[in-house]
Amino acid sequence: MPNHDLKTAIRNKLQQLPASDLRTGTINLFGELGYQSDKISPVPGASPDAFLEMIQEYNPDALFDLGRALFSDWKSADILFQLTDEELSRENSLFANNDLNASLMQSYLFFAIELQEKGYPRGKLTPIARQLNRVFPMPVMVLIKHGALLSIAVINRRMNKRDSEKDVLGKVTIIRDISLTEPHRGHLDILSSFALHTLMERNPIDSFDSLHAAWEEIFNVELLNKRFYKELSNWYFWALPQVRFPDDMKPLKLNKVEEADYYEKLRATGLIRLLTRLIFCWFLKEKGLIPETLFDGNALKKIMNSLDDDKPS
Numbered sequence: 001m002p003n004h005d006l007k008t009a010i011r012n013k014l015q016q017l018p019a020s021d022l023r024t025g026t027i028n029l030f031g032e033l034g035y036q037s038d039k040i041s042p043v044p045g046a047s048p049d050a051f052l053e054m055i056q057e058y059n060p061d062a063l064f065d066l067g068r069a070l071f072s073d074w075k076s077a078d079i080l081f082q083l084t085d086e087e088l089s090r091e092n093s094l095f096a097n098n099d100l101n102a103s104l105m106q107s108y109l110f111f112a113i114e115l116q117e118k119g120y121p122r123g124k125l126t127p128i129a130r131q132l133n134r135v136f137p138m139p140v141m142v143l144i145k146h147g148a149l150l151s152i153a154v155i156n157r158r159m160n161k162r163d164s165e166k167d168v169l170g171k172v173t174i175i176r177d178i179s180l181t182e183p184h185r186g187h188l189d190i191l192s193s194f195a196l197h198t199l200m201e202r203n204p205i206d207s208f209d210s211l212h213a214a215w216e217e218i219f220n221v222e223l224l225n226k227r228f229y230k231e232l233s234n235w236y237f238w239a240l241p242q243v244r245f246p247d248d249m250k251p252l253k254l255n256k257v258e259e260a261d262y263y264e265k266l267r268a269t270g271l272i273r274l275l276t277r278l279i280f281c282w283f284l285k286e287k288g289l290i291p292e293t294l295f296d297g298n299a300l301k302k303i304m305n306s307l308d309d310d311k312p313s
Contacts, residue, residue: 006192006195006198007185007188007189007191007192009032010029010032010033010183010188010191010192010195011183011188013025013028013029013032014029014150014178014179014180014183015180015181015183016028017029017145017150017180018148018180021046022046022076022078022112022114022145023042023046023078023080023112026080026110026112026143027080027081030080030081030110032195033191033194033195033196034195034196034197035083035110035196036081036087037081037082037083037084037087038081038087039081039082039083039084039087040079040080040081040082041079041082042078042079043077043078043079046076046077046078047076047077048071048074048075048076048077051074051077051078051079052064052071052077055132055135058135058136059135059136062134062135063134064131064132064134064135065127065131068127068128068130068131069127069128069131069132070115070120070124070127070128073115073116073117074113074114074115074116075114075115075116076112076113076114077111077112077113077114078111078112078113079109079110079111080110080111080112080143081110082107082108082109082110083107083108083110083208083211084106084107084208085106085107085206085207085208088205088206088207088208088210088211089206089207106138106208106209107138107208108138108139108140108141108208108211109136109138109139109140109141110140110141110143111132111140111141111142111143112142112143112144112145113128113142113143113144113145114144114145114146115144115145115146117146117147118146118147118148118149119146119147119149119177119288120144120146120151122174122176125144125146125151125153125174125176126153126172126174128142128144128153129142129153129154129155129172129174130155130172133155139154139155139212140155141153141154142154145180148179148180148181149177149178149179149180150178150180151174151175151176151177151178152174152175152178153172153173153174153175154172154173154174154215154219155171155172155173156171156172156173156216156219173219175187175190175191177286178191190218193218194215194218199211199214199218202214232275236271236272236275239271240267240268240271241267243267243270243271243274244267245266245267245270247262247263247266250262250266281294281295282295
């Protein structure tokens with residue numbers, strides 16, 4: 001599927017999610033991304049209490065902190081499916097076992113949780129993923145719906161050097177606040193790069209280990225930062241020869257060489273200031289200190305038009 005078509009399909013699945021129950025909507029989203037499994041074990045009624053009983057029964061010694069997991073805010077909780085080598089290698093046996101195996105370390109568990117409130121900062125969401133990963137020996141990916149937003153959390157796990165049967169929980173990586181009504185292009189980019197067939201364009205994905213390695217690269221914070229700064233740098237050099245800024249302070253009596261040098265510095269300085277201020281405003285928007293409409297193209301057009309209407313005739 002072409003990249004543009006995939007992003008459109010992902011957008012459609014996200015927009016359809018609020019109209020369905022969380023389990024069905026998230027399974028459909030993962031299906032669009034290429035992740036499917038018959039190994040399922042639905043929680044009765046998607047009840048948080050039933051979910052809690054299940055994990056306590058599975059691992060009564062687990063240090064599951066209800067406060068850190070925001071358990072009192074849970075509206076629903078469910079297990080979506082388990083992804084193992086069998087699904088990734090496309091092996092279909094007549095005697096395939098579709099039961100969820102909660103002790104199979106070489107696999108992924110996918111959970112979906114809906115919270116009562118609408119907005120949560122990163123520091124409230126990441127502990128949910130960390131607490132769930134404490135219960136199970138395999139990595140757990142958690143989809144968290146809060147209001148009209150969806151966040152996806154994964155955790156970096158590495159083998160304990162002293163005990164090969166235990167993992168050390170590392171940093172939680174979270175794709176936060178994906179809009180279910182108008183998904184941002186950046187979120188669609190990340191989700192499309194996470195799609196199974198997109199990963200397979202680079203390397204074969206036929207086992208847990210190959211998928212885990214591919215996911216680590218996608219969700220690696222350092223690599224994400226490098227990608228961000230590379231794209232920012234590319235945009236800067238693309239925009240530099242095209243931008244124009246007011247030249248009210250231009251010195252008089254400049255020769256052609258001095259004037260060219262002046263305008264080059266004016267564009268570079270102005271563009272850097274513009275970028276840093278936009279990034280600062282973006283962080284303010286993420287903190288809820290300024291309205292999101294400032295980053296909505298259609299809303300900005302209306303604002304600018306209204307400013308023109310206010311000019312004296």
